[in-house]
Amino acid sequence: MIEVEGLRKTYGDFAAVVDSTFSVAEGEVFGIVGPNGAGKTTTLKVLAGLVDPSDGEVEVAGFASDDPEMRRQLGFLPEESPLYEEMTPLSYLRFFADLYDVPRKAANERIEAALDRLELDHRERRLGDMSKGMKRKVAIARSLVNDPDVLVYDEPASGLDPVTTNSVLEFTRELRSTGKTVVFSAHNLYHVESVCDRVAVMDEGRIVARGSVDGIRERHGETTYRVFTDVSPARTDALADIFDDIDAAIEEVGDRFRTTVPTMDAVAAVREAAAAAGGEVVDIRTREPSLEDVFLDIVGRPMPGRYTGGGGDAASTAETETDRLTESEEAE
Numbered sequence: 001m002i003e004v005e006g007l008r009k010t011y012g013d014f015a016a017v018v019d020s021t022f023s024v025a026e027g028e029v030f031g032i033v034g035p036n037g038a039g040k041t042t043t044l045k046v047l048a049g050l051v052d053p054s055d056g057e058v059e060v061a062g063f064a065s066d067d068p069e070m071r072r073q074l075g076f077l078p079e080e081s082p083l084y085e086e087m088t089p090l091s092y093l094r095f096f097a098d099l100y101d102v103p104r105k106a107a108n109e110r111i112e113a114a115l116d117r118l119e120l121d122h123r124e125r126r127l128g129d130m131s132k133g134m135k136r137k138v139a140i141a142r143s144l145v146n147d148p149d150v151l152v153y154d155e156p157a158s159g160l161d162p163v164t165t166n167s168v169l170e171f172t173r174e175l176r177s178t179g180k181t182v183v184f185s186a187h188n189l190y191h192v193e194s195v196c197d198r199v200a201v202m203d204e205g206r207i208v209a210r211g212s213v214d215g216i217r218e219r220h221g222e223t224t225y226r227v228f229t230d231v232s233p234a235r236t237d238a239l240a241d242i243f244d245d246i247d248a249a250i251e252e253v254g255d256r257f258r259t260t261v262p263t264m265d266a267v268a269a270v271r272e273a274a275a276a277a278g279g280e281v282v283d284i285r286t287r288e289p290s291l292e293d294v295f296l297d298i299v300g301r302p303m304p305g306r307y308t309g310g311g312g313d314a315a316s317t318a319e320t321e322t323d324r325l326t327e328s329e330e331a332e
């Protein structure tokens with residue numbers, strides 16, 4: 001549905017996007033993630049036909065990005081989407097539907113469906129009097145009035161409160177089930193991690209990693225094991241034989257001790273150490289690396305803009321209950 005080959009965009013001497021190649025399949029949600037100035041918006045504007053590439057090939061829904069017909073197949077949500085303040089959501093969305101020559105009946109149905117799903121009440125309220133989250137929802141509804149096959153969203157959930165963030169992300173995810181192809185950008189790794197089938201990580205204009213979230217995680221991150229014991233395994237020197245720095249990873253959590261280790265051999269060592277100290281392992285959990293850990297591995301510095309609310313934690317650490325092993329299961 002989207003093919004980008006060797007895309008380059010320069011502003012004077014400055015290269016905002018360098019040799020970018022990726023494709024997005026029909027019905028896929030593709031995330032472009034990276035820090036400020038990475039080249040995300042420039043890439044999306046090229047896809048939306050708003051910025052001409054300096055070099056490379058770009059095709060969206062079978063049209064070259066400089067083909068005016070391409071824009072009719074596309075819904076673009078810019079990072080900042082100023083709305084006409086004096087209009088209401090309904091009059092504003094109808095206005096855009098008219099620009100796309102959408103028949104009135106189809107437009108009304110589409111607008112109602114989008115606003116219902118986005119839980120946007122106050123449809124007759126002046127846009128200038130609406131909250132940032134409500135305005136964002138109206139802008140998202142606007143991207144759908146022409147029923148495009150491809151949606152290009154620039155930071156759809158940035159700067160919104162956690163509830164609205166989740167609602168917008170959930171909505172983005174659902175677009176896939178209606179057959180839409182979505183490309184969206186985010187600073188926030190948890191936003192892409194929870195929504196995307198595949199991602200491209202950009203840094204300084206270049207794609208530095210690309211693939212499924214799990215695949216990238218596998219290549220660049222490390223699974224760790226958290227072993228819970230009822231005595232501190234540090235009381236013995238069994239662990240010291242295996243890891244010099246194991247002490248640093250032992251934390252007291254309530255009346256238990258949590259030791260974080262990188263391999264199953266190390267888990268066995270913790271078990272031995274706990275047994276030698278007169279205790280036992282009471283729980284083991286795996287912790288997969290978050291995309292944030294992965295970013296650190298790829299670009300060598302932490303990802304800015306860490307998410308601090310709205311259920312982000314669950315998405316970030318992916319501590320899987322199914323991977324929990326009990327003492328008895330392991331003994332079998």
Ligand SMILES: Nc1ncnc2c1ncn2[C@@H]1O[C@H](COP(=O)(O)OP(=O)(O)OP(=O)(O)O)[C@@H](O)[C@H]1O
Nearest residue numbers: 011014016034035036037038039040041042043187
């Ligand atoms: N019109 C322009 N003229 C000159 N430089 C530009 C222009 N547009 C973008 N740039 C530069 O290109 C680089 C990439 O910008 P871009 O907006 O694509 O990054 P981004 O990843 O979307 O960043 P952010 O997360 O801050 O929105 C930046 O250094 C930016 O200053």
